[in-house]
Amino acid sequence: xxxxxxxxxxxxxxxxxxxxxxxxxxxxxxxxxxxxxxxxxxxxxxxxxxxxxxxxxxxxxxxxxxxxxxxxxxxxxxxxxxxxxxxxxxxxxxxxxxxxxxxxxxxxxxxxxxxxxxxxxxxxxxxxxxxxxxxxxxxxxxxxxxxxxxxxxxxxxxxxxxxxxxxxxxxxxxxxxxxxxxxxxxxxxxxxxxxxxxxxxxxxxxxxxxxxxxxxxxxxxxxxxxxxxxxxxxxxxxxxxxxxxxxxxxxxxxxxxxxxxxxxxxxxxxxxxxxxxxxxxxxxxxxxxxxxxxxxxxxxxxxxxxxxxxxxxxxxxxxxxxxxxxxxxxxxxxxxxxxxxxxxxxx
Amino acid sequence: xxxxxxxxxxxxxxxxxxxxxxxxxxxxxxxxxxxxxxxxxxxxxxxxxxxxxxxxxxxxxxxxxxxxxxxxxxxxxxxxxxxxxxxxxxxxxxxxxxxxxxxxxxxxxxxxxxxxxxxxxxxxxxxxxxxxxxxxxxxxxxxxxxxxxxxxxxxxxxxxxxxxxxxxxxxxxxxxxxxxxxxxxxxxxxxxxxxxxxxxxxxxxxxxxxxxxxxxxxxxxxxxxxxxxxxxxxxxxxxxxxxxxxxxxxxxxxxxxxxxxxxxxxxxxxxxxxxxxxxxxxxxxxxxxxxxxxxxxxxxxxxxxxxxxxxxxxxxxxxxxxxxxxxxxxxxxxxxxxxxxxxxxxx
DNA sequence: CTCCTTTGATAATGCGCATCTTCAGATTTG
DNA sequence: CAAATCTGAAGATGCGCATTATCAAAGGAG
Numbered sequence: 001x002x003x004x005x006x007x008x009x010x011x012x013x014x015x016x017x018x019x020x021x022x023x024x025x026x027x028x029x030x031x032x033x034x035x036x037x038x039x040x041x042x043x044x045x046x047x048x049x050x051x052x053x054x055x056x057x058x059x060x061x062x063x064x065x066x067x068x069x070x071x072x073x074x075x076x077x078x079x080x081x082x083x084x085x086x087x088x089x090x091x092x093x094x095x096x097x098x099x100x101x102x103x104x105x106x107x108x109x110x111x112x113x114x115x116x117x118x119x120x121x122x123x124x125x126x127x128x129x130x131x132x133x134x135x136x137x138x139x140x141x142x143x144x145x146x147x148x149x150x151x152x153x154x155x156x157x158x159x160x161x162x163x164x165x166x167x168x169x170x171x172x173x174x175x176x177x178x179x180x181x182x183x184x185x186x187x188x189x190x191x192x193x194x195x196x197x198x199x200x201x202x203x204x205x206x207x208x209x210x211x212x213x214x215x216x217x218x219x220x221x222x223x224x225x226x227x228x229x230x231x232x233x234x235x236x237x238x239x240x241x242x243x244x245x246x247x248x249x250x251x252x253x254x255x256x257x258x259x260x261x262x263x264x265x266x267x268x269x270x271x272x273x274x275x276x277x278x279x280x281x282x283x284x285x286x287x288x289x290x291x292x293x294x295x296x297x298x299x300x301x302x303x304x305x306x307x308x309x310x311x312x313x314x315x316x317x318x319x320x321x322x323x324x325x326x327x328x329x330x331x332x333x334x335x336x337x338x339x340x341x342x343x344x345x346x347x
Numbered sequence: 348x349x350x351x352x353x354x355x356x357x358x359x360x361x362x363x364x365x366x367x368x369x370x371x372x373x374x375x376x377x378x379x380x381x382x383x384x385x386x387x388x389x390x391x392x393x394x395x396x397x398x399x400x401x402x403x404x405x406x407x408x409x410x411x412x413x414x415x416x417x418x419x420x421x422x423x424x425x426x427x428x429x430x431x432x433x434x435x436x437x438x439x440x441x442x443x444x445x446x447x448x449x450x451x452x453x454x455x456x457x458x459x460x461x462x463x464x465x466x467x468x469x470x471x472x473x474x475x476x477x478x479x480x481x482x483x484x485x486x487x488x489x490x491x492x493x494x495x496x497x498x499x500x501x502x503x504x505x506x507x508x509x510x511x512x513x514x515x516x517x518x519x520x521x522x523x524x525x526x527x528x529x530x531x532x533x534x535x536x537x538x539x540x541x542x543x544x545x546x547x548x549x550x551x552x553x554x555x556x557x558x559x560x561x562x563x564x565x566x567x568x569x570x571x572x573x574x575x576x577x578x579x580x581x582x583x584x585x586x587x588x589x590x591x592x593x594x595x596x597x598x599x600x601x602x603x604x605x606x607x608x609x610x611x612x613x614x615x616x617x618x619x620x621x622x623x624x625x626x627x628x629x630x631x632x633x634x635x636x637x638x639x640x641x642x643x644x645x646x647x648x649x650x651x652x653x654x655x656x657x658x659x660x661x662x663x664x665x666x667x668x669x670x671x672x673x674x675x676x677x678x679x680x681x682x683x684x685x686x687x688x689x690x691x692x693x694x
Numbered sequence: 695c696t697c698c699t700t701t702g703a704t705a706a707t708g709c710g711c712a713t714c715t716t717c718a719g720a721t722t723t724g
Numbered sequence: 725c726a727a728a729t730c731t732g733a734a735g736a737t738g739c740g741c742a743t744t745a746t747c748a749a750a751g752g753a754g
């Protein structure tokens with residue numbers, strides 16, 4: 001494999017220019033201290049030889065010699081570029097690409113670990129993780145043990161999404177869902193609604209817990225009473241709404257709302273006229289009966305930019321000093337009031 | 348930068364297991380010849396130490412020692428993950444990701460070279476190209492000199508899109524546009540149309556020339572007469588159609604058709620009832636007046652799979668023998684008859 | 695009992711680069 | 725004019741791994 005054809009090396013340049021390999025290296029890196037001095041004349045001669053031979057440094061050798069590589073690893077716990085995932089990952093990856101381009105770094109996607117049981121594993125005997133200077137982690141189902149190992153090895157990385165429940169201090173950039181979720185719930189309450197249904201996927205991720213927390217807090221405070229409904233009971237929503245007297249349905253994400261609307265419409269319930277709807281997630285592109293769905297606008301490009309910024313900070317800081325850094329960043333989602341939460345009409 | 352924390356090396360394993368570094372390397376690679384022999388007992392002892400210390404090989408060192416890396420480079424001459432590009436690159440990248448996953452390889456995206464003047468440059472002093480075993484090239488505007496350099500350096504790579512007009516023999520995987528374009532034109536002719544307009548972007552790429560070639564051939568043969576129209580004259584289409592008596596408009600891609608339909612509708616021309624339309628490109632997701640647009644279905648996932656297959660072939664073959672290989676592969680696009688080429692009604 | 699073969703494993707080497715150390719010769723200082 | 729300093733550059737070394745050559749000890753043949 002990999003015939004490894006001979007390329008131009010510093011030694012060849014050195015021979016052409018009549019100097020030592022050391023000198024070539026020094027010239028290439030523009031080094032100049034008291035220890036090493038190269039006069040302009042020699043420097044020019046070497047540079048000329050470099051140009052002539054169109055020298056390109058061997059990144060593996062550079063890396064082995066302890067330098068940085070300007071490569072950022074991107075690890076997704078699920079397939080990232082599939083059509084289904086692009087909806088979610090697309091804006092993120094786009095943001096990452098742009099940020100990487102801005103700082104002149106390459107991106108290594110760890111597609112080599114196959115997706116098994118819906119999740120990938122970052123560590124394996126031949127992982128190319130260490131070719132990178134740092135790594136961005138994406139995905140719902142991160143493996144806690146791997147996060148802990150990264151921390152233990154003092155490898156620079158940033159998770160996307162809140163990860164504050166592992167034993168180890170995991171650096172992350174996350175969206176704050178509590179504040180906008182509460183705002184959206186209060187918007188429904190202000191519109192006169194008193195009883196609601198919350199449709200969720202029953203997942204146990206931090207983001208899911210945040211949203212549910214906002215829902216339960218509203219219930220506890222008496223701002224808006226909720227009944228929690230698992231996604232498997234979506235078909236049953238019309239009956240549940242009638243039984244509880246709920247006039248608004250809030251779901252974990254926009255896709256659940258679309259399913260809910262289908263069920264409601266089939267049962268002859270008009271949305272949003274009879275029952276209001278809102279999603280505690282990104283609603284861009286989602287319309288209900290021609291009206292923009294109430295929910296959030298998640299700033300995913302910004303999320304990516306923030307992640308790479310944090311990662312760069314970690315990379316350029318000695319691990320000993322990481323504890324002094326603010327390694328957990330939160331971004332606010334913008335609330336999209338939409339037009340699917342309507343004033344409650346007393347019936 | 349890159350503090351390079353100490354990781355587990357073969358030497359440490361060797362010390363634990365009471366053997367030499369050589370032995371560890373041999374065990375790791377399951378090597379066993381007449382030259383080097385390790386009995387099962389020792390082998391097991393070493394393996395145990397490897398497990399205990401959760402050894403992971405340093406990819407840079409492996410590479411420097413002349414081994415393959417299982418990394419494929421992905422170079423796009425334009426930004427790849429932006430929303431506008433995703434439409435085009437998305438299915439390709441998805442296919443590449445899946446193919447890479449299937450064979451257990453990682454993907455290195457060369458985002459470090461910034462896009463200047465709408466195009467990127469693959470070669471620069473610090474390019475990480477050599478970290479990869481081979482490279483896939485995407486984009487409309489490839490730089491001929493770079494392709495030639497890759498060929499000259501015997502670096503394994505595959506271009507996506509036809510590239511048979513450089514001096515050097517560039518390996519590529521491409522879509523054949525001539526056959527389906529001709530089929531589509533003949534479909535229009537069979538529906539009774541005699542005069543057509545061809546809307547193009549005026550680009551000088553192989554694919555564009557292929558399509559135009561099919562158009563001009565049809566004109567020359569008298570199957571269907573064409574007037575060529577640059578995209579800047581789209582607003583003028585209604586007038587041109589009337590002046591020439593054209594009853595069908597064919598464009599280079601679906602987006603041009605959409606613009607054309609806008610112009611026609613604004614001028615009070617009914618599409619497709621009065622004027623039929625078709626695109627010589629991917630039409631998935633494009634509908635005109637509720638009907639599927641006539642055009643192609645480009646097998647982009649398959650294109651990607653084919654590209655990685657060819658690339659693997661190149662990587663595993665000695666460069667001297669490349670000339671014996673079939674390094675140019677063509678895929679057929681499927682014709683989508685659609686419902687926007689209607690029978691010509693004599694008026 | 696000596697010589698030849700097999701077994702089991704090690705030391706040495708190189709990959710390409712950056713860096714630390716050394717050193718000869720030129721220049722300045724006392 | 726000898727000693728101290730500075731200048732310009734080369735030599736040696738290590739990064740972690742694979743590989744080649746080498747070698748001691750054990751076993752077998754005659």
